[in-house]
Amino acid sequence: MGTRFILRVAPQDHDDAARLIAFKARISSVPDMEVIGDLGHVTVASQNGQHLKCGDRGIILGTVFRRGERSGVTALSHAEQTQIMASGGRFLFDACWGPYVACLLSSDGTVILLRAPWGDLPCYRFTGDGAEYFASDIDLLTRCAGYQPAIGWNAVVDHLVHGAFYHRATCLSGIEQCPGGERLTLAGDGEQRDDLWSPWTFAAREHQITCPKAAAELIKETALTCISARASQFEQVMVTLSGGLDSSIVAASLAAGQARFSAMTLVTRDAAGDERHHANRVSEALGCPLITTQREATQVDIRLSGARDLPYPCVLTFFAESMRLADDAAAQQGAQAIFNGGGGDTVFCSIQSGVPAADRLLAEGFSRGFLRTLGDISDFAPASVPAVLRDALARAWFGKPPYRHGMCIDLLTEAARQRVASKPANPWLSVPVSTLPGKAFHAYTLAYFKSYVESLDPCRPVPIVAPLLSQPLVEACLSIPSWLWFGSGLNRLVARQAFAGLLPPEILSRRSKGTPSSFGFEIFDTHRDVIRSMLVDGELARQRLIDLPSVLAILDARQPASEDMVSRILDFIDVEAWAAGWSTSP
Numbered sequence: 001m002g003t004r005f006i007l008r009v010a011p012q013d014h015d016d017a018a019r020l021i022a023f024k025a026r027i028s029s030v031p032d033m034e035v036i037g038d039l040g041h042v043t044v045a046s047q048n049g050q051h052l053k054c055g056d057r058g059i060i061l062g063t064v065f066r067r068g069e070r071s072g073v074t075a076l077s078h079a080e081q082t083q084i085m086a087s088g089g090r091f092l093f094d095a096c097w098g099p100y101v102a103c104l105l106s107s108d109g110t111v112i113l114l115r116a117p118w119g120d121l122p123c124y125r126f127t128g129d130g131a132e133y134f135a136s137d138i139d140l141l142t143r144c145a146g147y148q149p150a151i152g153w154n155a156v157v158d159h160l161v162h163g164a165f166y167h168r169a170t171c172l173s174g175i176e177q178c179p180g181g182e183r184l185t186l187a188g189d190g191e192q193r194d195d196l197w198s199p200w201t202f203a204a205r206e207h208q209i210t211c212p213k214a215a216a217e218l219i220k221e222t223a224l225t226c227i228s229a230r231a232s233q234f235e236q237v238m239v240t241l242s243g244g245l246d247s248s249i250v251a252a253s254l255a256a257g258q259a260r261f262s263a264m265t266l267v268t269r270d271a272a273g274d275e276r277h278h279a280n281r282v283s284e285a286l287g288c289p290l291i292t293t294q295r296e297a298t299q300v301d302i303r304l305s306g307a308r309d310l311p312y313p314c315v316l317t318f319f320a321e322s323m324r325l326a327d328d329a330a331a332q333q334g335a336q337a338i339f340n341g342g343g344g345d346t347v348f349c350s351i352q353s354g355v356p357a358a359d360r361l362l363a364e365g366f367s368r369g370f371l372r373t374l375g376d377i378s379d380f381a382p383a384s385v386p387a388v389l390r391d392a393l394a395r396a397w398f399g400k401p402p403y404r405h406g407m408c409i410d411l412l413t414e415a416a417r418q419r420v421a422s423k424p425a426n427p428w429l430s431v432p433v434s435t436l437p438g439k440a441f442h443a444y445t446l447a448y449f450k451s452y453v454e455s456l457d458p459c460r461p462v463p464i465v466a467p468l469l470s471q472p473l474v475e476a477c478l479s480i481p482s483w484l485w486f487g488s489g490l491n492r493l494v495a496r497q498a499f500a501g502l503l504p505p506e507i508l509s510r511r512s513k514g515t516p517s518s519f520g521f522e523i524f525d526t527h528r529d530v531i532r533s534m535l536v537d538g539e540l541a542r543q544r545l546i547d548l549p550s551v552l553a554i555l556d557a558r559q560p561a562s563e564d565m566v567s568r569i570l571d572f573i574d575v576e577a578w579a580a581g582w583s584t585s586p
Helices: 017-028 078-086 090-095 138-145 153-162 199-203 212-231 245-256 276-286 317-333 355-364 368-380 385-397 414-418 437-454 471-478 493-498 517-526 528-536 548-556 563-583
Strands: 005-009 034-039 042-046 051-053 058-062 100-105 111-115 124-128 131-135 182-187 190-195 237-240 261-267 290-294 337-339
Touching: 005 017, 005 138, 017 034, 017 042, 017 138, 034 051, 034 058, 042 058, 042 100, 058 078, 078 090, 078 100, 124 138, 131 138, 153 563, 199 437, 199 471, 212 245, 212 337, 212 471, 212 493, 237 245, 237 317, 245 261, 245 276, 245 493, 261 276, 261 317, 276 290, 290 317, 317 337, 317 517, 317 563, 355 368, 355 385, 355 437, 368 385, 437 471, 517 528, 517 563, 528 548, 528 563, 548 563
Parallel strands: 237 261, 237 337, 261 290
Antiparallel strands: 005 042, 005 131, 034 042, 051 058, 058 100, 100 111, 111 182, 124 131, 182 190
16 A cells, blocks of 8 residues: 555644644544654654655655665655755755655745655645645545545536546545645745646757657666666566557566566457457566456446545546456465556657647758658658648648647536536646647646546555656656657657667557457446436436436437447446445545
């Protein structure tokens, strides 16, 4: 299990003794939970005690890695502690990374709270009994801070419309998420938020690495270091291995770092979701054992949400079943963590449009390199060279946006649509004027996938780790021009070049990509009656958020439903199962 913590910030210059005593009593009722720090009016408790001290006025919860090192920090030097405090925590973002939350207390009583960029240790905020509480999970806020769970339906609608994009407000009323990369300062006269980490720092033109060889070397070294560092926290890990490029890079990095690991591959009845041939090829090349498991729709409990302990319905039904099978396999193999290739497409800049060519045009003009990139994108898309050229010109010179933010309002009522925010409140969607369109698109996709690390559950007995979403690797990929990621009809080219020699050539040159989407159809068809019952009697209909007649028409139709409609109805089921879990919470 990962780090669990709760932190209480009491108001200054108030008599808080009785409330503090009550808080500590509630902490003592949670098994293995104990107070690990009293920083003036700040009290910090943790369940597993994993933390670093920063003098007598700072505590860092979770795991911290120094850049370039392959194991966690066990103690901070005096110089590091001084720099952390003097910089208001910025030094941590610049010199370190990892899943951590830091609390620093200034000499005047000001509290600084920081959550690591791309760190997968959550931090949720709740205000109660005159104090501010910050915790790794809702259970601790309920048991120790007096929070009473209640669903925020406006936020649920935003979730259904905007998907996984980050929202500060969670889908539970009164609970905020502290975003990674932000510094929150709490002083007697109010609070201030500063975004200390931004993709635009690394996506800036002056920071781009245009040499292909240097770019590949950077990605290789950074990936090996990050993945080895995350694995160093466990005696043995298991990687979910599809045989695609991303999960294969994770496995190859584990092997190169001499980590103890095994692998499993999940298959579906449909050939598009059966990649065992590729997974077997990788496992043979790396010499790691491989378990093959088939997803079974009959084993899916659609009434049980995979996000039942989280403040938003962010776990898809088919993914929850995949994780159940992965947990079973990890137990068989004695693994303490499950690694995956989540986010690889995004981090390695997989784009299907003319924006990389637009970037090169703006950077180099009508050069030979630009013409070569037109051909590379044409081969990959596939699209004609004139079509790619038109798209590139439109994006470079004629104001065509690098991306369009899609809003999914399918099967929602008109009343629900009126409650929707026009776009997610995400600072990464405010693009600096000088940014190349391909880098804007890259940051946009990262903003979408950031929610994955934001929503991992620290209470899971077997942690899930997506090491490709480590801060140094994200930064390295942002510093590589979008056009370098394409060539020879392939995307993610820099990553393929980086791992040449560590993975079989047929994996590095693989263009096909498996998909488990057919499993969604299996779930839909197998559980159609239960789905119907859940939606007819559920909260979404009671709250007048879904167009129930249209939903039932799809469920009751004789002809097969489209993939989009199946996916949409399963989205509703994910919300219903999640909401039912919170509605029955004590």
